[in-house]
Amino acid sequence: MEGRAFPTARSLGVGLAAVSLLFTVACSGSGGQEASGVSSDSPTVELTIVPADGESEVNPDTPITVTAANGTIEEVKVTQSPAPEEEAGGEAAAETAEAEEGGPAEVDTITGTLNEDGTEWVSDWTLIPGSTVTVVATGKSPEGETSEFTSEFTTLAATPGHRLEIQSNFPVSGDVVGVGMPVIINFDLPVENKAAVEAALEVVSEKPAQGAWNWFGDQTVVFRTEEYWEPNQKVTVNMHLAGVQAAEGVYGIKNHQLNFEVGRSQITEIDNDTHRMVVTRDGEQIQDFPISNGKATTRAYTTTSGIHLTMEKYQHLVMDSATVGIPPGHPDYYKLDVNYAVRFSNSGEFTHAAPWNGSLGQANLSHGCVNMSTEDARWFYENSYMGDPLIVVGTDRELEVDNGWGYWQRSWDEWLANSTLGEADRTDEPGSPGSPHGTAVGEQAEAAE
Template structure:
């Protein structure tokens, strides 16, 4: 997908190919001297690159800058090679940079891979059409064992098709203290751009939610450009990742608990009314929570065991195997088959889950997606925003206020709001 500049109209990318070039400056445009050698063009553009040629152990989050005072930069190519590591294992992306309006200064947009051999080849043109080239080679500091930030898990995963309420959740293997730098290294791009924001659930987990629900029928890409980001003091990301998923049709479930039914609509058309039995309400635990739920993990068969929610069997507890179970919270709420419940459609007698008959449960399981929305009303227990994927319980301003940057990220291809090179 296209990458737009942060603040200027031109941007140049890189290829991930090793360039066996010497660190020299060349010019063209002059005539031949008496001995047939080129005559230097005194008006040629003079280029400067930082880091300096030959520098070793450059911090990976150091920006590359290229400048010229006597012409305009026409191309910058950055090649990164990490010894004993395949190019695709380092990054699936090209390095891009931002060129100022005058065309005289270029700055890299993203961090560099740790432990890399870096070659920067810059070309500039002078007013007479001559070209100058400068090549710098340097190495970056390696990320040492125990201080290498990696992605431990992510939702959704590449290839998934999800509902319009789906968040993007990224979990890391190490705590992150430079949260703004990491946020600004994670870019979300959708075919239909919308404002969104990351929010940190804890020091190892960040979640992305859009201001409004995703528009259906579109592709979303997540660029985790984490290689070289300083996540905490001396701890660097070591690998970039690229995730792609599809947002499917808009399926919404409207469930008013006292009505004993769940009404399913797809793209605005009512497709099924499902008789249900919800929580009996005799305790907070056994009360189905009201609010916006997002369908989470799915199990064709699942042992519903109250031990997992600190309610031992034998003391109002239970241990029952059910079919077609879909989680809606982390506090034990599921939609699932409950053929043993004779009150489905007439009374609320469950332990807090939404019970369905077998045929309805099978239909619900086969026709819903992770990320579909269930709006539940009619009880005095309000779903907590942090309980499962209850993120739609917060207003957009409340969600955005806990972003480390405090600014929205627009998913139209625009880069994150700040540079990933620095910290907060």
């Protein structure tokens, strides 16, 4: 994908790629020279650019529009020159950018969509706050005469305390993940205009899929596909957040790009009644382990049923019941040193080695974790990716959708219905549903409802 600029996938027209972010701005006058061999009596194409030349403090979420009279639009190029403080994006954003961005020129490029008759061009993405923007548009008359028009304007700067930034995300660039892996973005400020933020997040995969975003609170948004990712492919997430108005007067200040890889397909199924863990890789069973689940004397000691995802792993971990609400002094308090632990929920559930459990494959005696032999737990630890599906059946405690990464607990219809945009996003096509542009946040919120 490197070096390519895409139009939005939802347009009917042809997108015109714009140049990458530049830190010098070339100036040129409006209008153009009469083309050779064309009569001076021939009508000259006229292009109108909005925002107009000389405007200042334009809202960053204002779309750039170019319209043609007496001809068509041939090319539109947009350059942005951020002020130094906007370019830096703050300490937290700079750290995120260094960790995540694989192609800043691509994600900062302002592309646009041209209508079918070539008379209107509209930018796809929002603009960097506090920047000087130069739009150079070329039009052509019916007789073939070309003319160039320029508009240079500045965008409103984002004020301190009102700058939306990414606090964390999963996965991060360079990760190899399982086929169930979602994209999770945590923001540092609450998002009110969820539709615009969703529309600014572009997910592109090598193999066809469709997905959608769901919000968990006002600061966390999660992308999940309808079915598991097809294995062995690359996925790119372009976060066109610069200039998006997340709440009244709150603007994203920096774009980010996330690149990760989906690895082999590995799916684990645990049957609470048979006390077995079966691991299937790329459609073939490769392991069958004896295990011991939660003893289910209380809800807290009952292993959750449902579609989990492996989240993180530790070669050595101290498991303290105080972290799940059972403090020291309580009759059920425990503190254990365990090896080869793989987390699959936020309610204290791990697969791990339990050499003290003599009932593996026979009875459920744990506090809710999946007990395994040391050899088997080590194999699972070494062969698990973040985002591998782990399915538990047979208990009477259902995994909650927001317990860890229980996002597959929602059916696809429920997931799509919980998307603010309410439309599936084709990941093998560029762009995203909806528009990140807007005027008043309240008006956009009403439109989304």
